[in-house]
Amino acid sequence: MNDTPKKPKKVLNKSKVKIPMREQDPKNRIMNFDEVPLGYNADEAHQEALRCIDCKNKPCVAGCPVGIDIPAFLTLVGQKDFEGALKKIKEKNFLPAICGRVCPQEDQCEMVCTLNKPNKGREPGGIGRVERFLGDYAVEHNLDIMPDIAPPTGKTVAVIGSGPAGLTAASDMIQKGHDVTVFEALHKPGGVLFYGIPQFRLPKEILLREISGLEKMGVKFVMNYPVGKAESLDSIRERFDVVFIATGAGLPWFLGIPGENLNGVYSANEFLTRVNLMGGYKFPDGSDTPVKKIKRIAVIGAGNTAMDSARTAKRLRPEVVYLVYRRSRLEMPARVEEIHHAEQEGIDFNLLHSPIEIIDDGKGAVGAILCQEMELGEPDDSGRRRPVPIEGKVREFAVDTVVIAIGQGPNPLLSADCPELERDDRKGTIVINDLMQTSFENVFAGGDIVTGGATVILAMGQGRVAADAMHRYLMTGDPSDPEGEHI
Amino acid sequence: MGNKIVYVKELAPLTKLFEIEVAHIAERGKAGQFIILRVNDEGERIPLTIANRNPAKGTITLVFQEVGKTTEMLGLLDVGDEIHDLAGPLGKATEIPSGKTVVCVGGGIGNAVVWPQVQALKAAGNKVIAILGARTKELLILEEEITALADVTIITTDDGSYGRKGMVTHALVDLIEEGEKIDEVITIGPVVMMKFVCKATEPYGIPTQASLNPLMVDGTGMCGACRVTVDGKTRFACVEGPEFNGHLVDFDELITRLAYYQPEEKSSLEAYHRCHMDETTDNPEHGE
Ligand SMILES: Cc1cc2nc3c(=O)[nH]c(=O)nc-3n(C[C@H](O)[C@H](O)[C@H](O)COP(=O)(O)OP(=O)(O)OC[C@H]3O[C@@H](n4cnc5c(N)ncnc54)[C@H](O)[C@@H]3O)c2cc1C
Ligand code: FES
DSSP, X not given: OOOOOOOOSSOSOOOSSOOOOOBOOHHHHTTOOSOSBOOOOHHHHHHHHTTOOOOSSOHHHHHSTTXXXXXXXXXXXXXXXXXXXXXXXXXXXXXXXXXXHHSOGGGTHHHHOTTOBGGGTBOOOOHHHHHHHHHHHHHHTTOOOOOOOOOOOOOEEEEEOOSHHHHHHHHHHHHTTOEEEEEOSSSSSSTHHHHTSOTTTSOHHHHHHHHHHHHHHTOEEEOSOOXXXXXXXXXXXXXXXXXXXXXXXXXXXXXXXXXXTSBTEEEHHHHHIIIIISOGGGTTTTOSSOOOOOSEEEEEOOSHHHHHHHHHHHTTOOSEEEEEOSSOGGGOOSOHHHHHHHHHTTOEEEOSEEEEEEEEOSSSBEEEEEEEEEEEEEEOTTXXXXXXXXXXXXXXXXXXXXXXXXXXXOOOHHHHHOTTSOBOTTTOOBOOOTTSBOSSTTEEEOTHHHHSSOOHHHHHHHHHHHHHHHHXXXXXXXXXXXXXXXX | OOOEEEEEEEEETTEEEEEEEOHHHHHHOOTTXXXXXXXXXXXXXXXXXXXXXXXXXXXXXXXXXXXXXXXXXXXXXXXXXXXXXXXXXXXXXXXXXXXXXXXXXXXXXXXXXXHHHHHHHHHTTOEEEEEEEESSXXXXXXXXXXXXXXXXXXXXXXXXXXXXXXXXXXXXXXXXXXXXXXXXXXXXXXXXXXXXXXXXXXXXXXXXXXXXXXXXXXSXXXXXXXXXXXXXXXXXXXXXXXXXXXXXXXXXXXXXXXHTTHHHHHHHHHHHHHHTHHHHHHOTXXXX
16 A cells, blocks of 8 residues: 555646635525535546645645645546545545545645745645545545454454544554444534534535444444443443543633623534534424524634634524624634635624623623724734723624634543543643553543644544554553554 | 333323433432433434433433423333433432431422432431422322332422422421421422522521523533523533532523523424324323
């Protein structure tokens, strides 16, 4: 599998910009929950792949948290060997259809791409788009590309949480020949990929299809099983040789301002869960979980979660969707594409506005949200200019719904049940050493539960590093023992 | 799936008891904890308290009232059927004292929760007085089971059709006034009832735990739908509760929050009835 494809001698497509990706028209798409970017067809993917100059130092590979051999798979696509390209990706990443859609490529592989020269009007290779094409190609052609699986080791692995960190560790561990069981508290696998990220950005069918690949490799899934409640961590540690905790950052933060418990105030998690996990947009015909009819809504925050909430809200067809953020455009943490899509869809951005109170409509529900207008002051410790209130400038938005999307803390369910597991007192995250090992010898942890809310691909990267360490631990008793690699 | 129903009993009109095979919850569940279930793949997640459990047999008992679409669909299931999704045990267990006098005040379907509490309290060597309220005699549930365990059981009905006429709070206050030395009160039932029970015990300084039933979505601390205000602070009932110091709970907020989806729930139930007219009228269990 490691045979590197032959290098093409010359660059075959000299276009300065990426092959554009077709999208649903903003006017139509806000009326449905179908996917917005339509993806490349084979021709477009081929043309885009031909833009890669296959440069010598391949900065993109180092820019990818899971180290996909990007030039190699692009070269294969350039030769129209889509299956070969898929195999290449799957050596490192078994969720290409997902990562192609949700990774912040502009901060990773594409940012460091040799082609990327914005001042000369040259765009990087459309790595994410080609990756997505390949992932979808596998789905469309029903290709089950299975990696090689090592002979059984007789060792057992428990993975707690089925988000990207857990799924990656599960995939790696089963390939190394271990017996893997994934425990998930909710009724569907995928973590944030299922309950958070909306259908129009990551269709559930694609997600479930990529996850089912794991089942085919032999990973066992136990749903509805909140570890710490259904079974203690101690008992899991006894039953399995090694445990990987990947329980995510599921605890929503609120603002702590007056009026936050009024009816019509949701955490982004609740709003998105009602609509995504529970399919509330189909209520009452295709789902039993209600979502209120919304007329005017304010979404607080500017990360991916906020963009997803605002765009989800838009599809429930309210009169207006405000996005309220206390810093400026420069600091918005969301993926560039999401911000762009939100703007296209007519989300009303209100930057440098900080919510101070949610006002009762007189019946215990939201009537309005009051915001302090801000301006940028001196840089703070993080180097970002700190927003400071503009004296006397307060603005009221008349709304009936407020969604708070300012971030999440580590999920407390498991650690609450196991106080001996070392945690960061302030953040509540699980403490690990550089081998991803917790204060319990046979328990490792990774993903948002150790980093706090981050990204899909970072969670996957951690799942991978942990899997390597757990493998060494299982084979030699020492997670840092390099001998363990070769067993 | 698992989660097979092994026993069904109708306790009162539209109120059913299910015994379900789910070994890990039977083993780990404690009084005061709950489960979350879904009836089918489009179903909503609803919380139900674990009313009883039998670790040896690997079963738990749930008691529910058919008040909405989900509980009505649940009511259509029978022995041998399996429940699509069932997760638990969730929430914190009731803190069980020992060697104390404890009054458990239940109302309506809340009596299903009083049942495991009385069991646990008795097992820890407490004197237990149960006050069970119902609107009318035929809606009173689990009287036999609780009477068999509690030291004293007092029944009240709103219409006087059985036991004492009046509210549970009257019976409770009389008990206090008669000089019964009460160390703690635990209450579970309609929110308005719990609010008044807490109001009744407050002047006497009797610690009172209320088991709250806010709306929930995930039940794992992930969404905040279940938030309640206790002592001026926001708490997530599904992980930090469901029981809280009743003297500090903002019951009015809870009442408002509980009412928020009533119009949607009503329309969902009506739509369901329109589609399933035949099934519901054919079902002998309805209107029995
Ligand atoms: C709305 C939204 C949009 C986002 N968009 C993007 C994006 O576009 N790109 C991007 O890169 N990142 C995005 N992120 C961030 C990204 O989703 C997360 O960083 C990533 O999912 C973290 O993965 P994880 O595996 O650590 O945890 P999670 O995905 O949170 O999964 C944790 C899983 O563990 C389960 N669990 C928790 N406790 C227990 C227990 N005790 N027992 C069993 N199971 C348990 C949970 O139910 C959950 O399924 C987004 C996040 C949100 C909320
Ligand atoms: S029900 Fe979602 S946090 Fe409690």
